[in-house]
Amino acid sequence: xxxxxxxxxxxxxxxxxxxxxxxxxxxxxxxxxxxxxxxxxxxxxxxxxxxxxxxxxxxxxxxxxxxxxxxxxxxxxxxxxxxxxxxxxxxxxxxxxxxxxxxxxxxxxxxxxxxxxxxxxxxxxxxxxxxxxxxxxxxxxxxxxxxxxxxxxxxxxxxxxxxxxxxxxxxxxxxxxxxxxxxxxxxxxxxxxxxxxxxxxxxxxxxxxxxxxxxxxxxxxxxxxxxxxxxxxxxxxxx
Amino acid sequence: xxxxxxxxxxxxxxxxxxxxxxxxxxxxxxxxxxxxxxxxxxxxxxxxxxxxxxxxxxxxxxxxxxxxxxxxxxxxxxxxxxxxxxxxxxxxxxxxxxxxxxxxxxxxxxxxxxxxxxxxxxxxxxxxxxxxxxxxxxxxxxxxxxxxxxxxxxxxxxxxxxxxxxxxxxxxxxxxxxxxxxxxxxxxxxxxxxxxxxxxxxxxxxxxxxxxxxxxxxxxxxxxxxxxxxxxxxxxxxx
Numbered sequence: 001x002x003x004x005x006x007x008x009x010x011x012x013x014x015x016x017x018x019x020x021x022x023x024x025x026x027x028x029x030x031x032x033x034x035x036x037x038x039x040x041x042x043x044x045x046x047x048x049x050x051x052x053x054x055x056x057x058x059x060x061x062x063x064x065x066x067x068x069x070x071x072x073x074x075x076x077x078x079x080x081x082x083x084x085x086x087x088x089x090x091x092x093x094x095x096x097x098x099x100x101x102x103x104x105x106x107x108x109x110x111x112x113x114x115x116x117x118x119x120x121x122x123x124x125x126x127x128x129x130x131x132x133x134x135x136x137x138x139x140x141x142x143x144x145x146x147x148x149x150x151x152x153x154x155x156x157x158x159x160x161x162x163x164x165x166x167x168x169x170x171x172x173x174x175x176x177x178x179x180x181x182x183x184x185x186x187x188x189x190x191x192x193x194x195x196x197x198x199x200x201x202x203x204x205x206x207x208x209x210x211x212x213x214x215x216x217x218x219x220x221x222x223x224x225x226x227x228x229x230x231x232x233x234x235x236x237x238x239x
Numbered sequence: 240x241x242x243x244x245x246x247x248x249x250x251x252x253x254x255x256x257x258x259x260x261x262x263x264x265x266x267x268x269x270x271x272x273x274x275x276x277x278x279x280x281x282x283x284x285x286x287x288x289x290x291x292x293x294x295x296x297x298x299x300x301x302x303x304x305x306x307x308x309x310x311x312x313x314x315x316x317x318x319x320x321x322x323x324x325x326x327x328x329x330x331x332x333x334x335x336x337x338x339x340x341x342x343x344x345x346x347x348x349x350x351x352x353x354x355x356x357x358x359x360x361x362x363x364x365x366x367x368x369x370x371x372x373x374x375x376x377x378x379x380x381x382x383x384x385x386x387x388x389x390x391x392x393x394x395x396x397x398x399x400x401x402x403x404x405x406x407x408x409x410x411x412x413x414x415x416x417x418x419x420x421x422x423x424x425x426x427x428x429x430x431x432x433x434x435x436x437x438x439x440x441x442x443x444x445x446x447x448x449x450x451x452x453x454x455x456x457x458x459x460x461x462x463x464x465x466x467x468x469x470x471x472x473x474x475x476x477x478x
Contacts, residue, residue, distance in 0.1 A: 008286070014275065014278070014280065015275060016275045017267040021264035022260075024256070024259065024260035024283070025257060025260035025261065028255075033410075034411045035407070035410050036254060036289070037287055038287070039253070039285075042256075042283075042285045042286075043282065043285070044285065045282055046263065046278075046281045047280045047281075048276055048278035048280060049275075049276055049280055050275070051276075052274075052276075077316055077317070078284070078316070171274050172272060172274065173267070173268050173272060
C-alpha cells in the first residue's frame, strides 16, 4: 500500500463555508494532476459556527479563538502536517493559534504578497477590500508595508454602505448580488491610485467572479492560499 | 458558547477531489441560510490516494477498503454523526464500511432515488451514467429495481469509447472537454426510452455543467447526496 503516513493538508474553514468549498475547488484545479491520486490529501474542518470575527474584533461578539483551536485540534488529530485558513479575518487570532499548535500555519497575507509578486507587483500602492475586522486589525498593512507596499482601503462610509453588505450577501448564498458593489468598491481603489486590488476576504472572490472580469490586476486570496498550500505540499514531496 | 457537541456531517471524499469540492459548494448553496452560522458543520476527509475503485472491481487494482476505513476512522475521531460519500463507485464497498462503523452512512443510490421522486419520476425507465465499476457492480439496479425503476446503461463499447474517457478528463481537471461526450451518452439513453438520466458518478455533473443544460430531467448525484445530508442535519436539529 502507498505511504499512508504522509501528512495531509489541514484546512480550517467554514468561515464562510462557500469560500471553503471554493478553496477546495481551486486547490484541486491549480494542482498539476492527471488522476485522483496526483491531488493533495486534505482534511477540511468546515465549522460555520465559529462566532463572527468582525463582531468579536469590535467587542460586540463572542471570542472565536476557542472555536478556532477546536478545529486545529481536530486537524492535528486527523494527522495533518500544516494548516491553511481560508478566512482573512480569522488571521486576527493568528498568534493565539500559532501558540496552541506545533503545526505550521500558512499566513494568508504572506500568500497574498506572493500572489502580488506573481502578478509582477513588488511594491507600490495596493488596494485592499476586506471585512471591517480585517481593516481595523490592520492585518494587511502590518505585513505588506514591510514588503514595500502602501495599502489603501475603502473609507468607513463605503465599508458600511457597500462592502460589508456585499460580503453578507455571499454568506447568505446571494453571490450575484455581490458583484456590482464589490466591483464598484474595487474600481474606486484603482481610481485612488492602486496598481492592484487584493480581495482580502474569501467571500469577495466569489462575488467578483459572478460578473465580467476586472480591467486591473486582482489578487484573489483564495487562489493565493491555494498556491501557498500547493507549494507546501510540493516541498514535502521533494523532501 | 453555542453547543460544541452537536455532531458534524462527515464527508468521505477525494474520489475525486473536484467532486468533493463541488459537493461542499452544493451542500452550502442548497442549505437555507442567511449567515455563516446557519450552515452545516462538516468535516471533509478528502483523500485522493484511495486506490481506483473501478480497477479494484475489475481485479486489476489495490483494494480501496482499508483507505475508506481509515477515512471513516478519521471522521469518527473528529466527532461526526453521519457519513456522506460523494463517490458512487465507492458504494461498492458499502457493506464493508457499514460493518466497520457505528455511524450511519447515507447511501448515494437512495439519495438518487429521492432525487428522481423529487423530479416527479416514481418508476419507469431510467438512464444511468457511471463508471465501469458502478455498472459492473449493479449498484443502481440492485436498489432502483425494487423501487419500480428499470435502469438502462450505455453498452460496453460506448463505456470504453465515450464515458470512461470523459470521467478521466474531469479527474485530470479538463472539465470542458468532458461535456460533449457525456451529453452525447445521456442523449443516447433518452433515445432508448429513458425518462431521466442519473449522473451516477460524481465527476459527471461537473462535465455536464460545463455546457448548455440538458433538455430532459437529470438526477445529479452530487445534489442528491447534498439534499440527503441537509435532511439528516434538519432531522438532528428537530430532534
